[in-house]
Amino acid sequence: MEKVHQKEAFGLAAKDNSGVLSPFRFTRRETGEKDVRFKVLFCGICHSDLHMVKNEWGMSTYPLVPGHEIVGVVTEVGAKVTKFKTGEKVGVGCLVSSCGSCDSCTEGMENYCPKSIQTYGFKYYDDTITYGGYSDHMVCDEGFIIRIPDNLPLDAAAPLLCAGITVYSPMKYHGLDKPGMHIGVVGLGGLGHVGVKFAKAMGTKVTVISTSERKRDEAINRLGADAFLVSRDPKQIKDAMGTMDGIIDTVSATHSLLLLLGLLKHKGKLVMVGAPEKPLELPVMPLIFERKMVMGSMIGGIKETQEMIDMAGKHNITADIELISADYVNTAMERLEKADVRYRFVIDVANTLKPNPNL
């Protein structure tokens, strides 16, 4: 057991790039003046968790405790904490700190702060490594704590802290939130399915763009999309050319931007929120001839995340989840790798993650 801090914690960690998660005892810091400590109830499994446990981005340090879609109940607050009190329902997303003084931080975009500290696998100020939400409890500066609206179920709300804000932020920032607009959502996975729900709540017309017919019924009847477009069907594509104001592209595999740019209207915006490892081919002509734009976006700032989850509360938006027990996590990771989940695994942490007395 790693003994750095005073508070004992228990979780699931990858010990090497095999990616296998196993029980892990560690410690977290004492509740500081501005810290909120909370008991973790649920934690979503994001695709980045999979990348990180396997060190696919080459930046992982082991042992690694993943999880950045964390919700729970406050158990202790520091002396100078003003916004939260014991017993409240809170969450932590992808970030636990940032410099607080750069342009990005000043403008409430902590996510773009070059010194921001992510929820797991990053070096904290005291030189320890941050541990994520696949664990029994969390401690975090109140500035990075999100209040979860009372009416939202905590398990299905957890994924909003990453998937939700990732699609919400660009819709707001790039002005793709106006009623009547036509928005395309590419890829119906964890991000995409939440994208459909937010876009509908904003009053836009939503078309899901997918490679196969498989999810048509679900997209329209369950998630509420207005239309479904199979990208491999020339007829469907032809009819949809030049009809969309914006496209949220959640696909992280290599794919064609040319086709997506063709679906956009003049001056339309293609927002990439997935990040394929290899560069994609950018045809310049649609940009020059029709002033179409390609832009990226990454999660969102804390204020914006609160705004997002408040909107989710108002419109009853949650993720579609499959609740799993802690001992199912390795199987879940295998299934996630094959995209075999509708649409997010969430670990029932409080009920199923038990300290192993033998460790």
Add this chain to the structure above:
Amino acid sequence: MASFCRSALMAGSRNLVSRSRTVTQKTLNLKPTTTSSPFASMSQSIPRASRVLSALGSVETMIPLHSAVASARLRSSIAADSSCWSLLSQGLATPFTILSETGAPAPEELKDSLLEYHKIDAAKSLSNLFLQAEKTTKEDEKITPERCRNRASEQSLWLGARDKSGVLSPFHFSRRDNGENDVTVKILFCGVCHTDLHTIKNDWGYTYYPVVPGHEIVGIATKVGKNVTKFKEGDRVGVGVIAGSCQSCESCDQDLENYCPQMSFTYNAIASDGTKNYGGYSENIVVDQRFVLRFPENLPSDSGAPLLCAGITVYSPMKYYGMTEAGKHLGVAGLGGLGHVAVKIGKAFGLKVTVISSSSKKEEEAINHLGADSFLVTTDPQKMKAAIGTMDYIIDTISAVHALYPLLGLLKVNGKLIALGLPEKPLELPMFPLVLGRKMVGGSDVGGLKETQEMLDFCAKHNITADIELIKMDEINSAMERLAKSDVRYRFVIDVANSLSPP
């Protein structure tokens, strides 16, 4: 200006195609549903189109298109028929990387069907284009009173290219009569844009000869139609890249004639009356008043001329994408015709301007002469490292295939990169910098007439002109040779009125 104008010309070809569509479908017995025959049968019936056909053939075999232009034209043509030109790739090795969530290539049969679908459209459109081109050329070769009945009696002396040797030589022809809405302009000066060179050499494959280039035209109004209110005889005026548009679509209503689907270019295009447009290497030109610009008093006619293309091409995106906030940092990649004007306009907006170039050759000039604040050599890793995350905007005028990665790295969070060059192949767009820094890549294509007027007035106010080398009409062929080697700082301008003599 190879950059933008290339695109302009492609859009021009879209024009041609859409206008001639009806003709072809009657003339050509093309069966869109048959899969293998269109190309073979077409190549027999239209020998002139062989170049296009070979381009199409390469699509068919999934081999990279032999020239970017052929593919671009292919796309432009598709646009006319199905408004889905974006579907074809930009000359890349795998034209049909079909959207795939798994990253796996699409099944062969799907590729085939998609490909087939495009080929048919492309074949239809291209045959239209080339029939029209052939027809027009023949007409032009045999000038008869009947053939010219829609044209004018007003004689004009032209400097035109007759074939792809690109050699320009004088000949006589006529412009249309001055109509009710027209302004007839006696041409004083005309800039030599890189597009002119590409067009006379048929580099993009759809020049229809004879072609008279020139779209940076400054002159004096000599006659105005009775409905013309904006100009009177004796006014100094300019004509840029666009000489016509539908004047009724959404783009036209918003003064964005440059994005009008029926926009026609100043040369190598068909006007709304079905006649061919000829450009500014000539003694006069007749243009609808909407497409005529008032040339501000203090703007010199010779060095002001290139603003009509180069100037608006950089000014328009700066305004549209909000790149004019004083104190912000602008990078200008590539210091040629567009780049040197971008530096001047950027400075006039109060921006800090850094020229980004692959060599230090032009450093002294960029700073001391053009007024740039700094100069960044992309091959200097230390300087490049120091410049990471320092720029708010970048105007990228490079039309060769180049890496976007280092340029995106120079941008701050929320930074904007505007591409004006049109490389032969798609560029590689790395996603991490885009996503991690919420950066944006956009483009732009000349500008509308209202905005062009605004740009001219802005340049006049800030004494912005292009740096030019003034040439006589008979020096044009050697100027073209020098231009091909980029041996000009930064624009040739022809002293038309003082050097055009009858052949």
